[in-house]
Amino acid sequence: xxxxxxxxxxxxxxxxxxxxxxxxxxxxxxxxxxxxxxxxxxxxxxxxxxxxxxxxxxxxxxxxxxxxxxxxxxxxxxxxxxxxxxxxxxxxxxxxxxxxxxxxxxxxxxxxxxxxxxxxxxxxxxxxxxxxxxxxxxxxxxxxxxxxxxxxxxxxxxxxxxxxxxxxxxxxxxxxxxxxxxxxxxxxxxxxxxxxxxxxxxxxxxxxxxxxxxxxxxxxxxxxxxxxxxxxxxxxxxxxxxxxxxxxxxxxxxxxxxxxxxxxxxxxxxxxxxxxxxxxxxxxxxxxxxxxxxxxxxxxxxxxxxxxxxxxxxxxxxxxxxxxxxxxxxxxxxxx
Amino acid sequence: xxxxxxxxxxxxxxxxxxxxxxxxxxxxxxxxxxxxxxxxxxxxxxxxxxxxxxxxxxxxxxxxxxxxxxxxxxxxxxxxxxxxxxxxxxxxxxxxxxxxxxxxxxxxxxxxxxxxxxxxxxxxxxxxxxxxxxxxxxxxxxxxxxxxxxxxxxxxxxxxxxxxxxxxxxxxxxxxxxxxxxxxxxxxxxxxxxxxxxxxxxxxxxxxxxxxxxxxxxxxxxxxxxxxxxxxxxxxxxxxxxxxxxxxxxxxxxxxxxxxxxxxxxxxxxxxxxxxxxxxxxxxxxxxxxxxxxxxxxxxxxxxxxxxxxxxxxxxxxxxxxxxxxxxxxxxxxxx
Numbered sequence: 001x002x003x004x005x006x007x008x009x010x011x012x013x014x015x016x017x018x019x020x021x022x023x024x025x026x027x028x029x030x031x032x033x034x035x036x037x038x039x040x041x042x043x044x045x046x047x048x049x050x051x052x053x054x055x056x057x058x059x060x061x062x063x064x065x066x067x068x069x070x071x072x073x074x075x076x077x078x079x080x081x082x083x084x085x086x087x088x089x090x091x092x093x094x095x096x097x098x099x100x101x102x103x104x105x106x107x108x109x110x111x112x113x114x115x116x117x118x119x120x121x122x123x124x125x126x127x128x129x130x131x132x133x134x135x136x137x138x139x140x141x142x143x144x145x146x147x148x149x150x151x152x153x154x155x156x157x158x159x160x161x162x163x164x165x166x167x168x169x170x171x172x173x174x175x176x177x178x179x180x181x182x183x184x185x186x187x188x189x190x191x192x193x194x195x196x197x198x199x200x201x202x203x204x205x206x207x208x209x210x211x212x213x214x215x216x217x218x219x220x221x222x223x224x225x226x227x228x229x230x231x232x233x234x235x236x237x238x239x240x241x242x243x244x245x246x247x248x249x250x251x252x253x254x255x256x257x258x259x260x261x262x263x264x265x266x267x268x269x270x271x272x273x274x275x276x277x278x279x280x281x282x283x284x285x286x287x288x289x290x291x292x293x294x295x296x297x298x299x300x301x302x303x304x305x306x307x308x309x310x311x312x313x314x315x316x317x318x319x320x321x322x323x324x325x326x327x328x329x330x331x332x333x334x335x336x
Numbered sequence: 337x338x339x340x341x342x343x344x345x346x347x348x349x350x351x352x353x354x355x356x357x358x359x360x361x362x363x364x365x366x367x368x369x370x371x372x373x374x375x376x377x378x379x380x381x382x383x384x385x386x387x388x389x390x391x392x393x394x395x396x397x398x399x400x401x402x403x404x405x406x407x408x409x410x411x412x413x414x415x416x417x418x419x420x421x422x423x424x425x426x427x428x429x430x431x432x433x434x435x436x437x438x439x440x441x442x443x444x445x446x447x448x449x450x451x452x453x454x455x456x457x458x459x460x461x462x463x464x465x466x467x468x469x470x471x472x473x474x475x476x477x478x479x480x481x482x483x484x485x486x487x488x489x490x491x492x493x494x495x496x497x498x499x500x501x502x503x504x505x506x507x508x509x510x511x512x513x514x515x516x517x518x519x520x521x522x523x524x525x526x527x528x529x530x531x532x533x534x535x536x537x538x539x540x541x542x543x544x545x546x547x548x549x550x551x552x553x554x555x556x557x558x559x560x561x562x563x564x565x566x567x568x569x570x571x572x573x574x575x576x577x578x579x580x581x582x583x584x585x586x587x588x589x590x591x592x593x594x595x596x597x598x599x600x601x602x603x604x605x606x607x608x609x610x611x612x613x614x615x616x617x618x619x620x621x622x623x624x625x626x627x628x629x630x631x632x633x634x635x636x637x638x639x640x641x642x643x644x645x646x647x648x649x650x651x652x653x654x655x656x657x658x659x660x661x662x663x664x665x666x667x668x669x670x671x672x
Contacts, residue, residue: 002467003465004467008439079340088424089446089650091652098661103525103526105456106444106648107441108420108425110442116442119441127464127465130340131338188440189440190436191433312427320389325431
C-alpha cells in the first residue's frame with residue numbers, strides 16, 4: 001500500500017501513539033520558562049561523571065530509563081532504539097544506550113535528529129516492524145562548546161546571533177496502541193545549503209531548510225498554516241525565525257502567531273542571556289517531550305507541527321571553508 | 337500486520353529488490369582480488385579534491401550518480417537517501433549528497449552503516465513509504481587515518497591486528513519492483529561491549545556483536561548456517577573471524593566454509609600487506625555492491641547473509657579510557 005502523499009510526505013495509516021515521554025535537562029534549562037514541564041533538572045553540569053561526554057551519555061541512559069519507567073515498561077519490551085546526538089561518532093547515544101540491549105539504529109541529523117528519530121520510529125511502528133520503539137536525542141552545552149567552539153575556560157565572547165546549546169535529553173516511546181498524541185504525517189527534509197558560512201549564525205544557515213520542508217508539508221497535505229495550533233521549529237532562534245517567516249511568505253505562506261521555535265520557548269530572552277535562543281539536538285527533544293507533549297496530552301493544543309532543524313557541519317568542513325548545509329524534518333503530531 | 341519474527345528480526349512481506357548498485361574504490365582496492373567487480377577505480381587518493389574529506393564526499397556523489405545512471409533514474413525518482421560514513425558529523429555523506437535534493441536520513445553505525453542503511457531502506461520500501469530509495473555508505477583511508485589515528489606523513493607502524501580502511505563508496509537502489517536480488521529479512525543488532533580497549537584490534541571488539549546478531553538471526557528465522565551460500569561479515573578481518581567462529585561455536589553453531597568477511601575478500605593477504613584485512617564503512621558496502629551483488633545477479637550464489645560490523649568508538653572515548661562497543665546488522669539477500 002502506498003502511504004506516500006506528494007513528494008516528501010507520508011501519511012501513517014495506523015498513526016503510532018506517543019505513550020510516554022521523558023525529559024531531563026541541565027540547570028539553565030531548569031531555570032527557564034518551561035521549568036515546570038521537565039521531569040528532572042540536574043544542577044551539576046557533569047551529572048557526577050568524569051567528563052562532559054560521559055555526562056552526556058548519562059543524560060541519555062537516565063532519560064531512556066525514566067521514559068520506560070513512566071510507561072511501566074522494561075528495555076526488553078522495546079523493539080528498536082532510534083538515537084542520535086552531536087558528538088563525534090554519536091558517542092553520547094552509543095555509550096548512553098550501551099547497556100540496554102535494544103536493537104539499535106544510530107542517527108545523525110545534527111540538531112534535527114529528534115525529528116529524524118520520530119520519523120523513522122513512526123514508520124517502524126506503523127509498518128508493523130515494531131510494537132514499541134524509543135526515539136531520543138540529546139546534547140550538552142559543555143561537550144558541544146568543547147567540540148565545536150572553544151574550551152569553556154577561555155570565556156570566549158559570543159556574538160548576538162549565536163545560540164546556546166541545550167543540555168538534556170528527550171525520549172519518547174511510540175507504540176501501536178495506547179493513550180497519547182499520535183504521529184499522523186511525516187515530511188522528510190532535503191539538504192539545503194544557501195552558502196552561509198558563519199558557524200555563529202546557525203539560524204540563518206538552517207532557516208531555508210525549514211522553510212522548504214514546511215512548504216513541502218503544506219503542499220503535500222493540502223493543509224494551511226492555520227491548521228496547526230502550533231508550528232514549532234527546532235532551534236532557529238530569533239534571527240532564524242524572522243528569516244523563516246520571510247522565506248515562507250515568499251513561498252506564499254503567511255504565517256501567524258502559531259509559528260514559534262523551541263529555541264525561543266526554552267529560555268527567557270531577557271533574564272537568561274542566551275542571545276538568539278537555544279539550540280542543539282536536545283532543544284526540540286526536551287521542549288517536545290517536556291512541554292508540547294504535556295500540552296497535547298491535556299488537550300491545551302490539539303495539532304502540532306514539530307520541525308526539528310539541523311546544521312550539518314563539522315569543525316573540519318568549516319575550517320576548510322565550506323558553507324553550512326541545513327536540514328529539517330516536519331512531524332505532525334495530533335491529539336484526538 | 338506484524339512483520340516481526342522473534343526478538344530482533346523482521347520478515348519483509350514484499351521483499352524490496354536491489355535494482356542497481358554502484359561501487360567506486362581507491363587504487364589499493366582496485367589492485368586487489370575483487371578488482372574486476374568494481375565500477376571505477378580512482379588512482380589518485382585525493383580524487384582531484386582539495387582535502388581528504390572533500391575527496392570522500394566526491395566518492396559519495398560520484399557513486400550515487402553512477403548508481404542512478406545504471407538504473408536509468410534521476411535523483412528526483414528517489415524518495416529517500418539513507419547514508420552514513422565515519423567522519424565527524426557524517427560530513428562525507430552530507431556534502432556528498434548536498435546537491436541531490438533527495439529527502440535525507442543521515443545514519444551513524446560506524447562500519448556497520450551499510451547494514452543499517454539497507455535495513456531502514458528495506459523497511460521504507462516494503463512498508464509503502466517509498467517506491468525507491470538509495471542506500472549508501474563509504475569511507476576513505478586517508479581521512480580515517482587523519483581523524484582516528486595519526487597523520488599519514490608520520491609513517492606510523494601498524495600492529496598485525498590492525499586493519500586497513502577501505503577507500504570507496506558503495507550505493508544500492510532498492511525498489512518495490514524490478515529485477516535483482518531481494519532483501520528478505522533483516523536482523524538488527526544491539527550494542528555489545530566486551531571490554532576491548534585496543535583501537536588497533538577492532539576485529540576483537542566487533543566479533544561478539546557479530547556473533548550475537550548472527551545467532552539471533554538463526555534463532556528468529558529457524559535457519560541453519562548452511563542455509564546460506566555465503567555469510568559475510570563486514571570488517572572483522574582474520575583475527576575477528578577466528579573469534580567469531582569460536583563465539584558461534586559456543587552458541588551451538590558450527591560454521592562451515594561459507595563464513596567469510598568482506599575485509600578478508602577485498603585485499604590479498606600475501607601481496608597487499610594490510611595485516612588483518614580491510615575495514616571501514618566502505619568495506620562491506622563496496623564488497624557487496626561490486627562483488628556479491630554480481631554473484632547474486634548471475635546466480636553464482638543465491639543466498640547471502642550480509643553482516644556489516646561496526647566499532648562505535650571515537651578518539652575522545654578512547655582517550656577517556658572507554659572500551660569499544662561493537663554492533664552488527666544482518667541482512668538476508670536472496671536471488672530467486
